[in-house]
Amino acid sequence: AQTVTQSQPEMSVQEAETVTLSCTYDTSESNYYLFWYKQPPSRQMILVIRQEAYKQQNATENRFSVNFQKAAKSFSLKISDSQLGDTAMYFCAFMKHDSGQNFVFGPGTRLSVLP
Amino acid sequence: DTEVTQTPKHLVMGMTNKKSLKCEQHMGHRAMYWYKQKAKKPPELMFVYSYEKLSINESVPSRFSPECPNSSLLNLHLHALQPEDSALYLCASSRWGGNTEAFFGQGTRLTVV
Numbered sequence: 001a002q003t004v005t006q007s008q009p010e011m012s013v014q015e016a017e018t019v020t021l022s023c024t025y026d027t028s029e030s031n032y033y034l035f036w037y038k039q040p041p042s043r044q045m046i047l048v049i050r051q052e053a054y055k056q057q058n059a060t061e062n063r064f065s066v067n068f069q070k071a072a073k074s075f076s077l078k079i080s081d082s083q084l085g086d087t088a089m090y091f092c093a094f095m096k097h098d099s100g101q102n103f104v105f106g107p108g109t110r111l112s113v114l115p
Numbered sequence: 116d117t118e119v120t121q122t123p124k125h126l127v128m129g130m131t132n133k134k135s136l137k138c139e140q141h142m143g144h145r146a147m148y149w150y151k152q153k154a155k156k157p158p159e160l161m162f163v164y165s166y167e168k169l170s171i172n173e174s175v176p177s178r179f180s181p182e183c184p185n186s187s188l189l190n191l192h193l194h195a196l197q198p199e200d201s202a203l204y205l206c207a208s209s210r211w212g213g214n215t216e217a218f219f220g221q222g223t224r225l226t227v228v
Contacts, residue, residue, distance in 0.1 A: 037219075043203060045158070045219035091157050102171060103217065105157035 002027045004094050004106035012112040013082045020067075021077045021109050023092030029053075031097040034068070034075045037105075040088040048090070051075065082113045121206050121220035129228055130196060136223045138189040138206030147189040148217070149181060150205040158205055164189060165211050196227045 004025045013019035025034070036048040051059045051068050058066050063083075067076045079086055092106040119140045128134050138147065146165050150158035163171035164183040172181075178200075180192040189206055203224055209217040 042221060044221045045205065045207070047216045050216065102160055102163065108157055
């Protein structure tokens with residue numbers, strides 16, 4: 001079975017600064033996908049960024065980028081130029097290839113962006 | 116339209132009641148999901164429907180009964196629930212297979228009294 005660990009239950013960052021959220025996972029699969037989802041107080045889960053395990057290049061979406069280390073089974077999220085709207089719970093998620101879309105979520109990191 | 120719409124947003128029900136949660140999407144997605152999320156915890160998968168057929172049931176008690184009447188609708192029928200079933204129930208949809216984004220609704224906050 002797959003497990004996802006996020007070792008930082010809570011973090012805070014000053015507006016306009018950079019913050020990195022950690023995620024590690026355990027799997028014996030070779031083909032899989034990794035995601036970061038955010039859940040603001042509105043409760044809706046929103047995709048931030050995704051990474052295919054077979055791609056060595058780290059994914060980037062505007063201010064969001066990942067550091068994917070497949071051998072170390074690490075998938076951290078870097079948020080640059082933090083904004084107040086980035087305040088949310090952030091969940092790292094794992095999905096096996098052809099698994100029926102069965103996401104395995106980590107426990108989450110609560111990020112607060114301070115003015 | 117990238118919306119997944121869930122109704123109602125809030126629901127309070129007694130342990131002897133029968134109620135239903137509704138989820139709707141018009142993105143042509145053929146996979147739909149129900150997740151349960153307790154406070155300060157990640158979502159936990161309950162059911163997955165692919166092409167209107169139940170493909171995954173994560174050992175959910177029979178007091179939760181999913182239904183997928185067509186490719187756009189997903190229901191969750193509730194009966195004889197317990198107070199510990201109080202949670203946020205999230206619906207999601209996606210294309211079927213591989214690297215694909217799941218779109219989530221805003222959830223139904225369920226309280227069982």
